[in-house]
Amino acid sequence: MRTLLFMFAAILLPASGPVVASDRGGELTAYIQCVPYARDVSGVQIYGDAHTWWQQAQGLYATGRTLRIGAVMAFPSHRGMRSGHVATVSRVIDTRRILLDHANWSPINGRRGHIEKDALAVDVSPANDWSQVRVWYAPVGDVGNTVWPVSGFIYPEGKSDRARSHLAKAAKPRQSSPEFVAAFAGLAD
Numbered sequence: 001m002r003t004l005l006f007m008f009a010a011i012l013l014p015a016s017g018p019v020v021a022s023d024r025g026g027e028l029t030a031y032i033q034c035v036p037y038a039r040d041v042s043g044v045q046i047y048g049d050a051h052t053w054w055q056q057a058q059g060l061y062a063t064g065r066t067l068r069i070g071a072v073m074a075f076p077s078h079r080g081m082r083s084g085h086v087a088t089v090s091r092v093i094d095t096r097r098i099l100l101d102h103a104n105w106s107p108i109n110g111r112r113g114h115i116e117k118d119a120l121a122v123d124v125s126p127a128n129d130w131s132q133v134r135v136w137y138a139p140v141g142d143v144g145n146t147v148w149p150v151s152g153f154i155y156p157e158g159k160s161d162r163a164r165s166h167l168a169k170a171a172k173p174r175q176s177s178p179e180f181v182a183a184f185a186g187l188a189d
Contacts, residue, residue: 043070
């Protein structure tokens with residue numbers, strides 16, 4: 001029974017995430033990156049840096065430039081934003097303005113890693129195709145001056161057969177290897 005408890009704890013503890021201590025001995029304020037937030041909000045099951053999402057989505061999800069609530073807007077690497085960015089469309093205002101839910105965009109109270117809901121994004125592309133945007137930036141209380149390139153939108157409801165197969169395989173629980181079980185067997189004594 002104790003072996004089972006230790007194995008259960010070994011599986012669950014990493015899922016709870018690390019607790020990071022500050023220099024003052026307390027815990028740091030919660031911090032979230034855009035990728036896990038977009039994955040959770042949208043249901044798009046892609047992993048890795050945000051700049052890789054567009055390429056990974058090809059063949060797994062429907063993609064395009066049509067505005068849809070729930071779609072993930074994928075930003076490639078650009079200037080200082082080496083990892084790219086992903087944000088979820090929360091509302092379509094008109095053909096040139098949408099609201100986004102995203103994380104780790106604006107520093108708020110001097111810290112990054114915050115969630116912003118209903119942040120304005122404006123299409124500034126000459127062709128009105130959502131290939132370039134300006135996005136709400138909290139420190140200035142308006143859309144920022146930077147024009148950000150956009151790869152396009154990833155549609156969670158448009159999963160391909162390949163995506164469904166990929167997700168079904170990921171959802172199947174795996175049997176623990178004998179090596180894994182043996183590694184924790186000594187903890188039960």
